[in-house]
Amino acid sequence: MQVSTVVIAAGDRSIEAVLAAEALRSAARQRGFELAIEIRSAQGVTGALTAAQASTATPLLLVGDGEADTSRFGNAQIVRASLGEVLDDPLAALAPLSVAPRAGSGQRIVAVTSCPTGIAHTFMAAEGLQQAARALGHVIRVETQGSVGAQDALNDEEIAAADLVLIAADREVDLSRFAGKRLFKSGTKPAINDGQNLVRKALAEAGVHAATAVAGRTPEKTRATGPYKHLMTGVSFMLPFVTAGGLLIALAFALGGIYAFDDAHKGTLAWSLFQIGAKSGFMLMVPALAGYIAYSIADRPGIAPGMIGGLVAVNMDAGFIGGILAGFIAGYGVHWINRALRLPRSLEGLKPVLILPVLGTLLVGLLMMYVIGTPVAGLLAWLTDWLRGMQGSSAILLGLLLGGMMAVDMGGPVNKASYAFSTALISSQVYTPMAATMIGGMTPPLGIALATWLFSNRFTAEERGTAGAAGVLGLSFVTEGAIPYAARDPLRTIPALILGSAVAGAISMAAGVELKVPHGGVFVLPIPNAVTHLGIYLLALLAGVAVTAVALRILKKPVTTPA
Known part of the structure; x- marks a missing residue:
């Protein structure tokens, strides 16, 4: 395991030095490496570095402005930070060390974990990968894309220095930043159940990821995923609209009664909450579902056709079933058009911003209007009546x-x-x-x-x-x-x-x-x-x-x- 060097030169701030050392050790464990920390304060020297450690310490993190005797470190790269910076954000202070050259045969791995809801599997997979990589002698950094966004996000330096990119996700993850890196994709379950086997498999089978010039994805990416994963990507992006809209509607009824939506109450807080939740939040649910199903399949060029197709489904009362169909039609349609339509290199730049969105929207919109929308609306009406009448x-x-x-x-x-x-x-x-x-x-x-x-x-x-x-x-x-x-x-x-x-x-x-x-x-x-x-x-x-x-x-x- 990588061991990096830190010297805390605190002068008379000995208590802050101890707190900073503990914060750095905790952050280093999250980053997947160990620290050799020397504390120099008015109380003396604690954890003094050996001559061998001092001679190989590069880069070195020097914390504080006290006397540190830097001459013993030769030509080592010295990264400086204040005690306040370390105590405020120890992970950021360690960032320069996490991309330092490592000794031994261990590989440097960066990983991203994510699941549809972004709550449990995301973090369980991250923990599984961290434990597995450390047990195998590798250095790993894991970015979790959870329900509140990316945490412990990978920076460009870490990605550039990585030997392997491991994606353990049950929904689509943007891979554009990993172009040119050895990359392996898996679900979260292998990372949770047998992380060591997954790491070994990834190191053995990873291939170089090269983003395409137009759509930002490799053909292998689309082949490696299936309809279920695309659907779950759409559901995960739809959830915030459902939650926000549903809670605002509930609050509207709590404040204004069951008739809060009536125009007789127009201008009241309850009426406004209902308009925001039902007429805005809920209105975007199906378009978000359809748009991000299409995004999962065709990347960014699929978003506009998918969302527009989802809105057409809403307007035709085809509901979520129509939205799901619109998302898949838009996604696979845009993906097929992208592969089938060959343009001169000088015009390739028009495809993602003009040609693919327009042709994809025409395809899904016309199919929804003339073929799919009406029968799906009838099916949804029957399903809704059946479920409401269940006793x-x-x-x-x-x-x-x-x-x-x-x-x-x-x-x-x-x-x-x-x-x-x-x-x-x-x-x-x-x-x-x-x-x-x-x-x-x-x-x-x-x-x-x-x-x-x-x-x-x-x-x-x-x-x-x-x-x-x-x-x-x-x-x-x-x-x-x-x-x-x-x-x-x-x-x-x-x-x-x-x-x-x-x-x-x-x-x-x-x-x-x-x-x-x-x-x-x-x-x-x-x-x-x-x-x-x-x-x-x-x-x-x-x-x-x-x-x-x-x-x-x-x-x-x-x-x-x-x-």
């Missing part, structure tokens, strides 16, 4: 299905299919499936947390110790908190989780509970009008959690190893 056994069966699917693979394709279906229905003002889906996703981690408390002899000491964290994730609607438990004993654990989630989803659907926001877990429940029949919804959650815990008690055998 009794039909509603229970749908709740069983949606809730159970959330626990099958906990963040995988089956889970995401249930979530995407329910989220998309919000655009058609059908809210009961979303309630069943969210409660089905909250149940597995909460059920496990309860089981470790009630039936502790079924779990190891390590499992009992992490149950609290799993419970918090469950409350936040992060189903992935149950993955470590399911991975250790899948044949007994997963059926119990499916059973509990199915029960919770069935009760929610049978009671007609509606949920107007697609994420947030219990933290959105206190928001007025975000959820209907709140008491029954909480009872359904408790029932699902209890069923999960009891099922785990029945299916799992007592732990025989010492706790």
Whole structure:
């Protein structure tokens, strides 16, 4: 593992020197390397560098303005920072060291992780890659593209110095900055389940990524992804519109009553919130879905045709089904036009900004207007009426299905299919499936947390110790908190989780509970009008959690190893 050198020359600021050293060590662990830190203060010298360390220290991070005896470092490159800069942002202070030459045969890896919702798999994959690379003796920097944007973003120097770029993502990631680098793409699951094997495979099989002159993507990129991944990319970009619009509508009803949208209340805060949420936020949901499906397939030239096709679908009452079709038609249409249309090199620059958007928009727009829009609108109207009219056994069966699917693979394709279906229905003002889906996703981690408390002899000491964290994730609607438990004993654990989630989803659907926001877990429940029949919804959650815990008690055998 790379060891870099830091000298903190603090003078009489000895306490700040110690704090800076700890901050730098913590930041270095995140960056994937170790530090040799010498602290020089009025209290003396701590962690003095050996002559060998001093002679090979390049670059050297010199912190503070005290006496540091820099002559011993010869011609080493010295990077200076103040104590305040280190304490404010230790990661930034370490950036020059993270691209330093390394000793030994370890490779320098930069990675990007991302998942459709950008919450759990994104960070679990990052942790898996960091642990795996360090165990194999490599230096790694991981950028997480989560729900709040990119964190610990890679800079140009780090990318330039990297031997390998590893993308572990379940949605499209912009690869234009990695042109000319050896690049390997994977989903998040391999990084979570067996990071070391993924790193070895990436080092052995990575190929040079060369962005095309027009669309900014290689043919291999399109071939390596499938419709599911494109759909999940669209869903991930649609979610903020659903959340913002849904919460604003709920607040409008809370402030102005169920008729807040009526023009009789025009000019009031409630009426304005409804206009923003329903007439603006929700209006953009389907165009965003379609636009980013097309972006996933055809990169930037696909965005305009996809979004325009999605808006045509909205105007024709074709809803999310029409939006999905528009996104795929626009994406694959633009991709095909880009490959089929050959222009002189002098005119190639017109393709991404003029030719592809115009031809793609014509293609998807005319198909939606004359071929697809009307029948899809009829299909959506039938589906909406059927879902709204579901009662009794039909509603229970749908709740069983949606809730159970959330626990099958906990963040995988089956889970995401249930979530995407329910989220998309919000655009058609059908809210009961979303309630069943969210409660089905909250149940597995909460059920496990309860089981470790009630039936502790079924779990190891390590499992009992992490149950609290799993419970918090469950409350936040992060189903992935149950993955470590399911991975250790899948044949007994997963059926119990499916059973509990199915029960919770069935009760929610049978009671007609509606949920107007697609994420947030219990933290959105206190928001007025975000959820209907709140008491029954909480009872359904408790029932699902209890069923999960009891099922785990029945299916799992007592732990025989010492706790």
